[in-house]
Amino acid sequence: MQSLVDAIREQGLILPGGFLKVDGLVNHQLLPGLTREMGVRFAELFAPLQPNKILTIEVSGIAPAISAAMELGVPMVYARKKKPLTMKEPAFTASSVSRTKGGAVDLFISSEFLGPDDRVVVIDDFLASGGTLRALTGMIGLSGATLLGLGCVVEKQFESGRENLADLGVPIHTLANIVRMSEAEGIVVEVGA
Numbered sequence: 389m390q391s392l393v394d395a396i397r398e399q400g401l402i403l404p405g406g407f408l409k410v411d412g413l414v415n416h417q418l419l420p421g422l423t424r425e426m427g428v429r430f431a432e433l434f435a436p437l438q439p440n441k442i443l444t445i446e447v448s449g450i451a452p453a454i455s456a457a458m459e460l461g462v463p464m465v466y467a468r469k470k471k472p473l474t475m476k477e478p479a480f481t482a483s484s485v486s487r488t489k490g491g492a493v494d495l496f497i498s499s500e501f502l503g504p505d506d507r508v509v510v511i512d513d514f515l516a517s518g519g520t521l522r523a524l525t526g527m528i529g530l531s532g533a534t535l536l537g538l539g540c541v542v543e544k545q546f547e548s549g550r551e552n553l554a555d556l557g558v559p560i561h562t563l564a565n566i567v568r569m570s571e572a573e574g575i576v577v578e579v580g581a
């Protein structure tokens with residue numbers, strides 16, 4: 389998605405530890421036009437698989453996921469990082485690591501909203517190591533739903549998430565790909581695949 393690549397070139401900042409800051413468009417402030425375009429692109433990529441549900445994880449996955457869900461006309465469910473008292477048992481759980489806040493987080497999805505009839509595409513903001521998507525796909529497995537594909541807004545190719553998730557055997561699509569980044573070279577970013 390060329391407009392996303394342009395925005396990353398304009399606003400992206402390299403932080404210590406291999407982190408890319410795109411808070412002005414993905415992780416803190418959201419731009420409605422750009423977010424809508426993300427949804428349109430994800431819908432083009434995944435509509436042929438005929439999903440009936442989009443799954444994501446709070447918090448930064450929610451915006452691109454709801455945008456895709458609106459284009460596809462299907463519900464969007466997000467995994468919660470704290471189990472609310474309103475959540476009916478049984479809930480599917482998994483453990484993940486928060487990359488930006490550090491530490492392990494437990495994830496929860498109610499069996500009310502994910503089950504064997506669901507054909508699921510997972511959408512998130514970042515694909516880095518792939519650990520978060522792995523945890524989400526584990527919960528899809530527990531629910532009996534079918535995983536159809538994975539989509540992320542930004543891929544950090546140098547963290548090998550795509551390779552790490554290849555055994556899942558589903559299409560992986562990203563909208564912008566960070567090939568590498570360094571103080572010397574800046575952010576080397578291309579349209580995702």
Ligand SMILES: O=P(O)(O)OC[C@H]1O[C@H](OP(=O)(O)OP(=O)(O)O)[C@H](O)[C@@H]1O
Nearest residue numbers: 447448486487488515516517518519520
């Ligand atoms: O591929 P991975 O190595 O798992 O990294 C990607 C994950 O890291 C971030 O989660 P984080 O909990 O840091 O952020 P958020 O609260 O902004 O969603 C991001 O939102 C992805 O979910």
Ligand SMILES: O=c1[nH]c(=O)c2nc[nH]c2[nH]1
Nearest residue numbers: 406407408415487514516
């Ligand atoms: O804002 C973010 N920047 C990153 O580089 C990153 N990697 C995983 N998750 C991330 N979130």
